[in-house]
Amino acid sequence: MARDSVLCTIKGPVMLQVGDVKTDFARAGVAVIDVTFPHAKAVDVQEIVFKNYYTAFLSIRIQQIKYNSGEGPRIWRTCLRNHCLMHNPHTEDGSQEYTSLFRQQMLCDLDQVTSLRLILRQPSPVWLNFSLEEIQIYQCGQENPQKKFPLWLSCLLSQEQPIKVHNELPDTEKVSSEVQQMWVLTEVIQTNETGARIGRFDVDGCYDINLLSYT
Secondary structure (H helix, E strand, O other): OOOOOOOOEEOOOEEEEEOOOOOOOEEEEEEEEEEEOHHHOOEOEEEEEEEEEOOOEEEEEEEEEOOOOOOOOEEEEEEEEEEEOOOOOOOOOOOOOEEEEEHHHOOOOOOOEEEEEEEEEOOOOOOOOOEEEEEEEEEOOOOOOOOOOOHHHHHHHOOOOOOOHHHHOOOHHHHHHHHHHHHHHHHHHHHHOOOOOOOOOOEOOEOOHHHOOOO
């Protein structure tokens, strides 16, 4: 059973401009996407999922109710600042990857959120258009059925390569065979063990003259 994302309204990216549009328009390399919930609903955000489209850095500001009672003044807070989505803005590495951001990664709590503002930056002049696609918001209490491990562990695994456990485990039959051989060897040693004193060069209490040294 797939989990359902929170119903929200996602506005198209608005490109910021420098100077007068009619006279000296200049590209700022910054775009803003606003995400709002219907009827000013307050949501305890757990995870934000999206597909990148040539955005190099992402910052997120949230508007949330100051008090958990559901009523009160609303304040704006920065919960993510300059999160890198492309290691090199001039190349395509990471330009179209899916990303999951969890509340544990944020600079502040994500409780009682009424809207989000995604601030996108692309300093490279190579990409004229950039945005975020397939944006989905998940609230607390919704567990991803595809993840059977705790959320804190999923945050760590999302930044690493998948662990191939089957390649790291030894062959059980080979291990069993080697253990049996070691057990047999131990039995043989214990059976043939004697209490005789072992000398360094003597044989039956005598020494070979050629092994002795004179001083």
